[in-house]
Amino acid sequence: LENSVMQLETLSESVKGMQNEGFSNSEIINTVKLELSISRAKSLIGKLYNDEELTEEEIAKLKSGEVDDNDEELESLLKQFSIYTMESYNNASASSLIHGNVIKADAEMEEESNYEYKEDISNIAARFIGNNEDKLPKPDYAYFPYDLFKLVKVEEHIYKPLRKYVKKVEMKLKILNSYLSDYDGSSDLVTHALGPSSRLEQRAQAIVSNPLTTYRLIRRFAIKLPDVWAMIAEDLEEELWRQLSKIQMKQEPPKEKDWKDSIEALFRIQYYNGYKTKEFANGDLGEMKSNVKLTAEQCMEIGLRAVALKQYDHALEWLILAQNKHLDAEDDSEIDLKFLQQSLDYAIKEHNKAWEGYDISRSLPDPHLYTKKVSNSHDVDFAKKNSDTFKEYSKKVRNKEQYGYHTQYNFINLCAGEDLQTAKEKSRLYCWQERSKHPYFYISPMKMELLNEDPYLVQVYNVIGNSLIEEVRNVSISKLERSEVINYDLPDANDVSQVRTSSQTWVDPHELIQPQKIINVMQLVEKITGLHTLKPQSSEDLQVACYGTSHHYDEHLDAIQDPRRTVESGERMATFMFYLSTVEEGGKTAFPVLGTAAKPIQGSGVFWYNIKHNGEPDKRTWHGGCPVSHGIKWVMNSWILEHQNFLNRPCGLHEGE
Ligand SMILES: O=C(O)CCC(=O)C(=O)O
Ligand SMILES: [Fe+2]
Known part of the structure; x- marks a missing residue:
């Protein structure tokens, strides 16, 4: 027995060796058969039976013929290896397939496994296109960046077998072509010599009379065709399906709607950040050069989507870009040029129609129209967009006492990186190390930056540490829900809306492993602001929000302004907003009336009062979150809250203060 085990181990060693070389199971099995030869494998089993130290029971079995030294037994031995090697089956090198002998299929085994996988094919496919019967959770890809993480992980497993399959198909083609082109080559010569209308008999005569064509004829049968037969017999798709069937899809895959949303996300980012189409499509996200380039085909698809959405500036620019990219030698994507031209003509016509029909008495000019009619791509290159004029407008109209529609221009311009504060306002801003507000700060001063003097707006750095941030984010991820905005008509019903596309949740310190840490941070906030946050009813539960790319929060006031909701604890007197991540591009918190924006820097926080000294909402604190261009914002x-804090903030000297 020991001897047999040793030999089995040797066998298993060589199987492992082949596995490491990247051979597939069927290749390994066939090689084991060929190289060790069936008779040697049989003798292994034979030895097992003939060994003197077999137990009585085994000998009895042997005698009764229950265990027979036949091919079936050998098969099962080999199959054990196939189970053994299944797990780490990967990357069979295509060149190994050239040795036609290795891949000669074992008819019996193929049949068996064919049966298994064919049963599942429709199921497997359905899983990847989201039509299968087991109901998988349906994620909202447009709103939950962490659901996208799962897609990235699944795709990793889809890509590998497909890439391997393609390699093998290419190898298959190579072998088929190698045979076919040799045939074509010699038949061309014969046709050339005999003329195109020669009969088969004549051609045969010609081929056989020439030693070179004879050599080639024989060679094709002896050397080339065996590889061809082996290639045809090997069912590459079966292997592919088997690999794919192992992939677990834990959520429904994205559908057409998600794809459309992902294009709209691009438009939103582009619009709010003023990104030029060409640079954006070559990976530039503001200062951040991501190097991700879109193809002509993708630009065309995006342009067509813009036509459907009547965003004509985007439509024209993306379609023209698709045309230009198509001329680029590097771009080998497939596009229908005629259809592209027709779409462009159509978009120009529709733009001009919209331009003519636009009601200019409306307060906001349509930001997706140009200031003039356009007739070709040259015009588009030089045309000014309505949205370009927002910048000038924004600088002219900024008036601190007003809020309302014009703040939309300011908001967009602040998101796009404009600085709208006047030189006078800026001259009064500074950074400092806060040492005086509490004795604690003598030891550890706070880094502060004044963003606006009146109303007071300040950013405090290093107020919350990384390990706590990580814990808060981790606890929140699984609880995130689409953010809602307050519905003022129905005080108990809030709405999911396009105003706020982030997701959010509420965090109770006691959900954390170290609740004390968050209490410490809030004590720090109390010291900085001089307000209570830990006493009952002195602040709301902490609200955590997460923004994926393109997610934003339109301008709003944090003040609730609804006596039905504020009767008990008063208005949201002040906001302390922590940034739990640094955002590489976009995602600023913009204050359009104040003309400034805070940049999300992990660990910092922004503080302001939402109400005036007299308790009325301070509409100058109108603010919103700009769309994130690159990164994930937390x-x-x-x-x-007001009632527990009204003694901490003195009244003003004047009525409206
Ligand atoms: O995300 C931002 O920058 C602003 C968030 C905000 O204003 C809010 O949650 O009330
Ligand atoms: Fe807010």
Whole structure:
């Protein structure tokens, strides 16, 4: 027995060796058969039976013929290896397939496994296109960046077998072509010599009379065709399906709607950040050069989507870009040029129609129209967009006492990186190390930056540490829900809306492993602001929000302004908003009336009062979150409430203050 085990181990060693070389199971099995030869494998089993030290029971079995030294037994031995090697089956090198002998299929085994996988094919496919019967959770890809993480992981497993399959198909083609082109080559010569209308008999005569064509004829049968037969017999698709069937899809895959949303996300980012189409499509996200380039085909697809959405500036620019990219030698994507031209003509016509029909008495000019009619791509290159004029407008109209529609221009311009504060306003801003507000700060001063003097707006750095941030984010991820905005008509019903596309949740410190840490941070906030946050009813639960790319929060006031909701604890007197991540591009918190924006820097927080000294909402604190261009933005809001804090903030000297 020991001897047999040793030999089995040797066998298993060589199987492992082949596995490491990247051979597939069927290749390994066939090689084992060929190289060790069936008779040697049989003798292994034979030895097992003939060994003197076999137990009585085994001998009895042997005698009764229950275990027979036949091919079936050998098969099962080999199959054990196939189970053994199944797990780490990967990357069979295509060149190994050239040795036609190795891949000669074992008819019996193929049949058996064919049966298994064919049963599942429709199921497997359905799983990847989201039509299968087991109901998988349906994620909202447009709103939950962490659902996209799962897609990235699944795709990793889809890509590998497909890439391997393609390699093998290419190898298959190579072998088929190698045979076919040799045939074509010699038959061309014969046709050339005999003329195109020669009969088969004549051609045969010609081929056989020439030693070179004879050599080639024989060679094709002896050397080339065996490889061809082996290639045809090997069912590459079966192997592919088997690999794919192992992939677990834990959520429904994206559908057409998600794809459309992902294009709209591009438009939103582009619009808010003022990104030029050409640079954007070559990977530039503001200062961040991501190097991700879109193809002509993709630009065309995006342009067509813009036509459907009547965003004519985007439509024209993306379609023209598709045309230009198509001329680029590097771009080998497939596009229908005629259809592209027709779409462009159509978009120009529709733009001009919309331009003519636009009601200019409306307060906001359509940002997706040009200031003039356009007739070709040259015009588009030089035309000014309505949205370009927002910039000038924004600088002219900024008036601190007003809020309303014009703040939309300011908001967009602030998101796009404009600085709208006047030189006078800026001259009064500074950074400092806060040492005086509490004795604690003598030891550890706070880094502060004044963003606006009146109303007071300040950013505090290093107020919350990385390990706590990580814990808060981890606890929140699984609880995130689409953010809602307050519905003022129905005080108990909030709405999911396009105003706020982030997702959010509420965090109770006791959900954390170290609740004390967050209490310490809130004590720090109390010291900085001089307001209570930890006493009952002195602040709301902490609200955590997460923004994926393109997600934003339109301008709003944090003040609730609804006596039915504020009767008990008062208005949201102040906001302390922590940034739980640094955002590489976009995602600023913009204050359009103040003309400034705070940049999300992990660990910092922004503080302002939402109400005036007299208790009325301070509409100058109108603010919103700009769409994220690159990164994932996390914030945590602490809304500090009025009734527990009114003694901490003195009244003003004037009525409206
Ligand atoms: O995300 C931002 O920058 C602003 C968030 C905000 O204003 C809010 O949650 O009330
Ligand atoms: Fe807010």
